[in-house]
């Protein structure tokens with residue numbers, strides 16, 4: 001999303017810092033953000049010594065009386081608010097958490113517990129359950145947001161046309177013995193037949209030859225194709241294991257996957273009906289399963305822009321080989337990415353998942369698109385009340401890679417320990433966030449240039465410099481005033497140390513920002529006068545006891561040009577002391 005002619009303006013503002021070296025009411029013109037940073041300007045605050053970072057622990061005294069007066073004027077979600085009170089600015093969580101909602105967590109009480117536990121996005125997987133069931137969950141989440149002050153967005157995940165599914169007919173897993181002979185068929189039959197599995201698509205064996213390898217669920221069991229009978233495949237088990245219901249499969253030849261182009265649309269008739277349902281219920285995100293090129297994304301975005309009264313962000317799930325081939329175009333076309341490691345691990349060798357994950361995560365950040373790392377993060381917690389050490393390491397690694405969000409699937413949808421799994425995600429990510437912060441103290445990444453037009457490039461540079469400046473000054477928070485969330489995401493992309501408070505008067509922007517690393521979306525009425533906006537938000541936060549006089553915040557805006565749009569050659573930094 002471009003900043004559409006808005007002249008981006010950056011201000012830095014130290015709120016009544018006694019020993020600040022920055023002058024009050026000092027406007028610096030001529031794009032000096034970088035030079036100011038390079039001169040090592042530091043805001044020295046509080047007498048604890050040990051440098052800026054050491055002085056940033058802020059404790060809050062809740063001011064209940066004042067809070068009540070301003071409630072409603074500032075949409076600050078209850079979870080971020082209490083986190084700020086408890087842990088201070090630097091202790092606020094950065095990595096966002098997505099929970100798949102299923103039968104184990106769909107009651108009002110359980111949803112509320114997940115929201116309190118830090119769920120930022122509730123995911124509804126349309127592969128399962130009825131539309132009415134999903135409707136009930138969406139309404140419960142909206143009710144919780146409205147009545148209890150949460151800010152949980154809703155993501156609808158399409159079923160998609162997945163052909164890699166076979167069924168052995170039994171409700172639970174079936175053992176596959178070494179050397180046993182199995183028949184894979186697309187013919188439909190009732191009940192179960194010994195050692196016979198049904199493929200859900202008649203063309204499943206097209207292009208497959210005798211000698212090819214058939215791998216179940218990325219390695220649950222393997223077979224060699226020994227005979228082709230019409231469309232059916234007779235296979236001999238070469239690697240014994242388990243067959244789960246609705247197992248996925250892939251074919252391999254000479255150590256590589258056999259790539260086939262199935263003539264199946266990314267969006268089926270059922271998916272379109274689900275999308276209409278999602279639009280009418282006002283979901284915030286739609287994630288598309290089995291995307292194989294960017295057209296499906298563009299088509300859906302066009303459809304949404306004509307059919308939906310509000311913007312809905314479209315995410316592409318990367319879960320097949322074709323998506324990896326067209327990654328650049330897909331990322332460019334979409335509003336965000338989910339690395340759906342479950343199905344991806346059926347299409348590529350498992351040992352490639354970690355590097356592919358890191359590559360996609362890094363690329364998404366370059367392209368300024370939020371990225372979710374999904375599937376099996378804490379899989380053992382579907383059954384057990386504690387994660388494996390390896391799972392904790394996997395979560396930590398995704399956080400270290402600076403993914404925007406982590407996702408729970410079965411852990412929350414059907415697991416017995418969903419809330420606990422969420423708290424493991426929260427604690428593990430918080431730990432890695434503070435560790436990375438210390439590790440990266442002086443090194444900010446060089447950002448890949450995104451924008452083409454001058455105004456886009458200015459917005460980008462302002463955000464890069466503002467983030468650098470915020471880190472070097474050791475400010476408590478970054479405030480950004482944003483219509484569509486663009487400047488907020490450009491700031492987030494730099495992964496600054498301080499939380500990014502994104503003030504917006506667009507509800508859809510607020511709900512979309514729930515997925516962006518380090519961004520705390522707040523709703524507030526914005527005016528054309530930035531001074532008014534800043535004063536109002538600071539007053540509201542002060543009244544809530546959320547900012548104090550000594551706190552320093554850096555302010556960035558894409559709302560209103562403070563100087564004329566023609567004078568794009570300079571920006572403003574406002575360094576100001578508020579009494």
Ligand SMILES: Nc1ncnc2c1ncn2[C@@H]1O[C@H](COP(=O)(O)OP(=O)(O)O)[C@@H](O)[C@H]1O
Nearest residue numbers: 100101102103125127128129342409410413414
């Ligand atoms: N809305 C739902 N209703 C019933 N079960 C669900 C629902 N959503 C998810 N599940 C269950 O949780 C499991 C994990 O969810 P998810 O990872 O989204 O799906 P899948 O396993 O199909 O990829 C599913 O296999 C399914 O058993």
Ligand SMILES: C=C(OP(=O)(O)O)C(=O)O
Nearest residue numbers: 319340341342343374375
């Ligand atoms: C998240 C995934 O997709 P789904 O759960 O819809 O299969 C996945 O495959 O990892």
Ligand SMILES: [K+]
Nearest residue numbers: 157158159289
């Ligand atoms: K799905």
Ligand SMILES: [Mg+2]
Nearest residue numbers: 319340342343
């Ligand atoms: Mg999948």
